[in-house]
Amino acid sequence: MNKTIIKYLLILSVVLVSCKPKQNMVYMSQHNMEEEVAKAKFQGLHIQESDVLLILVSALDENAVKPFNLNTVNKVGSESTTGVNQYVQPSEYLVNEEGYINFPVLGNVYTKGMTQVQLKQDLETRLKRYLTDPLVTITLKNFNVSVLGEVKVPGQKESSTQKLNIFQALSLAGDMTDFGDRTKVKLIRPGDDGVDQIVNLDLSRSDIVNSPYYYMKQNDVLYVEPDKNKQVQANSNPNRALTFQIIASALAAATLVISLTR
DSSP: OHHHHHHHHHHHHHHHHHSOOOOOOSTTOBSOHHHHHTTOOOOOOBOOTTOEEEEEEEOSOHHHHGGGSHHHHTTGGGOOSSOOOOOOOOEEEEOOTTSEEEETTTEEEEOTTOBHHHHHHHHHHHHTTTSSSOEEEEEESOOEEEEEESBSSOEEEEOSOSOOBHHHHHHHTTOBOTTEEEEEEEEEEOOTTSOOEEEEEOTTBGGGGGSTTSBOOTTOEEEEEEOHHHHHHHHSOTTHHHHHHHHHHHHHHHHHHHHHHO
16 A cells, blocks of 8 residues: 555656746846846848838929829829819838839839838939939838737737837737746748748847847747646646546545554
């Protein structure tokens, strides 16, 4: 009987060891957080294939600028002659597979790999041939990222700001669940050569803010891996809890029998 009790005790000890306490619950808990965060720099997004750009051209001469805005070009035949100024919305431009947009008057303009500031400067330089002091405003319309895995609200998320870091992306997904492993977060980023980059990130480290992957880019995918406890739970027998109860009951009964026979 003593051998049976020892066997049950060994089984229960294995169970207890497998249920380790949750670790790494705090983001950026390692190293000097304040010092590292101060070093974080946003370099700006780079335009990619299939991006949709909202571009508006303005200048002092409103009539001269009309041909450079698609929405204005489409309304030339029906414009009012009352002299009332009309608000012109930004025009949409799709970046094609070769990285070009088809811009009025200027023709094909290469945009892929540029930041919005670089494209703004490039367009303004080209437009000076036709306009005095042209001003170009550019906005990325389709800034979406996907957050999957051990988060509370997984799925594709749209951001109202392009300066989106990893923690802000997680907040769009309701933050990690209690089973999310902050030391094992995968970032999948589309590469310019068509090959996706896959990197492993440790969000428990403060120096994550110095990573080139700290700020999200359009079409990034963030995947939070489950911790060991969740993996054990997912891979275990669905009747595991009942089995533990039976073992515990048997151990209690065996202990009672021994105490009565002494």
